[in-house]
Amino acid sequence: MAEKITAVKGMNDLLPTDSGRWETLEETVRQLMRRHAYRNIRTPIVEPTALFVRGLGEVTDIVEKEMYSFEDRLNGEQLTLRPEATAGVVRAVVEHNLLYDGGKRLYYMGPMFRHERPQRGRYRQFHQIGAEALGFAGAEVDAELILLAVSLWQAVGLKDVRLELNSLGQPPERAQHRAALIAYFEQHADQLDEDAKRRLHSNPLRILDTKNPAMQALVEGAPKLIDFLGEASLKHFEMVRQILDANGVGYRINPRLVRGMDYYNLTVFEFITEHLGSQGTICGGGRYDYLIEQVGGKPAPAVGWALGVERVLELLKEQQVALAAPSLDAYAIVPDAAALPQVFQTLHALRASGVAVQMHAGTGEGMGSMKSQFKKADASGASFALIFGEEELARGEVTVKALRDGQGAQRCESLAALAQWAPSLQSPVR
């Protein structure tokens, strides 16, 4: 036998045992987005490397060490597998001039790629669901997006998620804070790790995002950006808080919350859980009013978030929340292959009326014994077996046998009246 080829490290197959839970989450998201007037956008997985370098910032974890970048062999273009989707969405919005007639509310789902050390909740190919509102400057849209995420946690039954909130102010406010920050870290230069030393003058804010436990105390005492905010920034922040308060959404203001990309300003937030160890951030976002201009568009404000699908599902599992996976209604048992042409007609009609039905597949020699077919029907998880026996068919009927609730109960149904009894096969939760 040839040598086995296995998946790339940190990149996972999603198998049918789990894909039902993913589909249910995705379906819930689609429904919520529709109800909030967010529309789907799908951008390419590969983008020009420059988009991320310019968009995310040169001195960020992602751009410095996590990108899958390569040169196109044909034309030498520098390309990157997207590490996140906001930059691509913004590129698309600019490229297609989507804001010409006002703001746009968008959402996406899909795979992202980061070359990180794989561990629980941290993969090299992972999946994000994100929402972006572009062209809106008001704090009410920040609040709308945060409340949308909260609604999603409620809809899927997620508990124990904490909201952390901060404001990064505007560029001039950040410049003042930056100067104070550099002065502070210079005073304590002996306590900085290598990363921090390197970033001291290029991106000192990023030092606050450090995961090094030895630097926590130092970072704790650093000047806080929130103390440098002017009136307008404070007012924006206040409005977000008022809407959250009025809607019973609890949060903690975390002055050290800075997020991993450079593009944020004003409101930033993260939803965090204690149940996933150090990979506890399940969703993060904020306002990015300068990104559109940075990638060459006409200046326009924007705000958004992204959640990690694997982490959300892991957390649901941890909390033993069963995400109802779509189930099979019926399994068709066909004792004699001669009946197949007619069976197909019936199955087609059942499916057209919304019944999920699996047909028994034979061995190539024949359909197999009734016993083995019933065994397969049981294992399939179907609620009913449909038995297309010779006698029933001769009468223009099929036998419907309950396999779970009221197990064993059996009735004959007329094929001519299929439309009347087909709905009774459908499970209520779908």
Ligand code: ATP
């Ligand atoms: P972290 O601090 O955990 O590295 P991040 O700040 O880099 O997260 P974002 O870029 O804000 O994460 O992405 C949004 C969400 O995507 C995160 O909150 C997380 O749930 C998820 N996520 C990020 N990186 C990964 C990864 N490598 N594997 C799985 N999920 C991830």
Ligand code: MG
């Ligand atoms: Mg990260």
